[in-house]
Amino acid sequence: MLRIALPNKGSLSEPAIRLMSEAGYRQRRDTKELVCRDHDNDVEFFYLRPRDIAVYVGEGTVDVGITGRDLLLDSAAAAREHRALGFARSTFRFAAPAGSASRLEDIDGKRVATSYDVLVGNYLSERGIDASVVHLDGAVETSVDLGVADVVADVVETGSTLRAAGLEVFGDPILTSEAVLITPKERDHHAELDVVDRRVKGVLLARQYVLMDYDVPADKIDQAAQITPGLESPTISPLHDGTWVAVRSMVPRRDTNRIMDQLYAVGAKAILVTSIEACRL
Ligand SMILES: Nc1ncnc2c1ncn2[C@@H]1O[C@H](COP(=O)(O)OP(=O)(O)OP(=O)(O)O)[C@@H](O)[C@H]1O
Ligand SMILES: O=P(O)(O)OC[C@H]1O[C@H](OP(=O)(O)OP(=O)(O)O)[C@H](O)[C@@H]1O
Ligand SMILES: [Mg+2]
Secondary structure: OEEEEEEEOOOOOHHHHHHHOOOOOOOOOOOOOOOOOOOOOOEEEEEEEEEHHHHHHHHHOOOOEEEEEEHHHOOOOOOEEEOOOOOOOOEEEEEEEOOOOOOOHHHHOOOOEEHHHHHHHHHHHHOOOOEEEEEEEOOHHHOOOOOOOEEEEEEEOOOOHHHOEEEEEEEEEEEEEEEEEEEEEEOOOOOHHHHHHHHHHHHHHHHHEEEEEEEOOOOOOOHHHHHOOOOOOOOOOOOOOOOOEEEEEEEEHHHHHHHHHHHHHHEEEEEEEEEEOOOOO
16 A cells, blocks of 8 residues: 655645645545545555654655655655645745845854754855754744844745744745655655656646637638647647637646637637646646
């Protein structure tokens, strides 16, 4: 039975569980459940702390997991990023009281509070900055005000937590993070994992694309096909009225209305857009 680790709480948890659900896997009904077996698919899900998932995957006790890229890099576990999943996006940044630091070099000799000691320690030492890293489990932004640190390094999404603490980001982003599918570093080809990965890829594609159908005069098909090239090539079917053809093509969801406008301008009619439930390419 393939073993999959999913985050049991925090920003990653709900979207990770939804992704697996949309990929056709049975998920726990109650947030108190720690394990959920999906016998139909021969897969077992373990709901673990996001920070621990890379450790389990690195040890090979679970075959695949979802965690944050930042947490994976901080763990130094023998796990690797297999696929980026596009949710729980954040940046990881240094911040300090307004006006007190503007460049990475300003951290030299200072105290940096973070929950990601390995990530921050490696980043600083690779750049020859000598600073002491103060480990805190959370609410890192408060540490400067309370006198435990001079600088913080933390996850930034909207930036509102930093602003509320009177801190400002400085220097380049240390990292851009998002949810990632991770697998053990040393692992031969694994057919069961390929199935999970294909399903996940299918869900991500189905979210990103819509199906567009339209009729267009046969003499305009080249222009129309350029607007909707599809992933491979659009499907073109003859209509009973031989001067028109019907076209079906996948188009990026975010471009839907712009593409409809362009097709309309070329002379297309009956332009229909449908969501894709699932796909396998
Ligand atoms: N606004 C956010 N706050 C915290 N983490 C976020 C946010 N947006 C994305 N993330 C990602 O979520 C992961 C953090 O997991 P973590 O277990 O810390 O969850 P959490 O939401 O902070 O819950 P808690 O700190 O209560 O355990 C990281 O990969 C981080 O990049
Ligand atoms: O940029 P923002 O949108 O404000 O989000 C970033 C904040 O969210 C997270 O904190 P969380 O709520 O997870 O608490 P924690 O510090 O205890 O992990 C993170 O550690 C930042 O503090
Ligand atoms: Mg947190």
